[in-house]
Amino acid sequence: MMTTLSFSPAPIDGSRRPWRRHATRAVVAGALAVGLLTAGGGTFSRWYESQPLTGDTISSGQLSMTPATTTRWNDQNGPIDPASYRMVPGDTVTFATDTTITAVGDNLRGTLGVDHSRLVVADPPGAAGLNVSMVVSGLTDTNGTDGYTVVGQKGATVNDNGRKATVTITIVWPSTRPDGTPWGNGPGSGEASSVDLSTVRLVLSQNV
Template sequence: MSSAAQHLPSESPARGAKNGRTGKAVLAGAVAVGLLAAGGGTFSKWSDSEAVASDDKVATGELSLALDQGATWTDGNDKPIDINTYKVVPGDTVKLKVSPIIQAEGENLKATLALELPANLQSVIGKYVDYTLQIDGLSDTNNDKVYEVTEANDGKPVDVVAAFTWKADSVTGDQGQNVPAQPVKGFNLVLDQSV
């Protein structure tokens, strides 16, 4: 028996290199698939898409007011007056009349129409002056001088009549006499969409 060291046969250099390259290729492939699956590429299940309503269009409606003529004033008997020269006395009524055309386009459009008063007139409403508002063709369901507008009113004129009556029992003696003319600018028709 020989006392020389025994060596196990080793793989040939060509075979060992081949196995190493194969292992690295498998590892690189696994990493690439992992990256694709993580969202970095286009690897996915089958899918499809179709254009829907590609030729359809959408447009907006309109909510606006147009005044063809200015406001007019009448007395309590509907006789035309010049508000700049008319002198009121306790018990008198003067009426402001205007007829705007409402543009209200929109399938589910709901809005309100109201009359905004000048600040100096607002300050005497209730104490010295009674105020009523009537807008023909619209309804005031809450009785708060705010009228409802819908698409049914589109393109139609409405008659707005605001009546102001100086309460006869609001003054005594010579109170309120010879008061200088007060400006009545600041009336505004306000059309607001209801959300």
């Protein structure tokens, strides 16, 4: 007896080949992933947004003064003309000038003072005994022990901002030398000498 084996041809519609469908889906997914990587510059695309923390701004203050104007000269007897006046031992000469302060800043503190460290005397030490001092009126601080404090404007409180300060410089030539002896005559006595006052400067600086 002979046994006969029969074979049926496989269908060509792909119904028995699901692995082909899975393979096709994997290829499409891989292509999509590559496209996302390319579009994102090497990273996956994502939603993104940024917002500013605040719309406010902060501005700086200011500390300055106008040039000194309207110098007024006097000695112990009244007004003088510095161009023709001749000072002698025992004289006290003053000159006053005005300046307007600009001081804006919530925590601003400054000091108004005079720098006479470069006061030039043509015949040293003829007038080495000159005493120079300063008084300022018009500011909130009227003491001046350590210079005159300038307080900046804070909000609606103006403090010293916009104030006109009158600065009075006093120069005293003592009637005797610092050691109490007479000035005498000749070199070192201060005769026919001069003092260059252009080196005396008003200084306004911030306290830090």
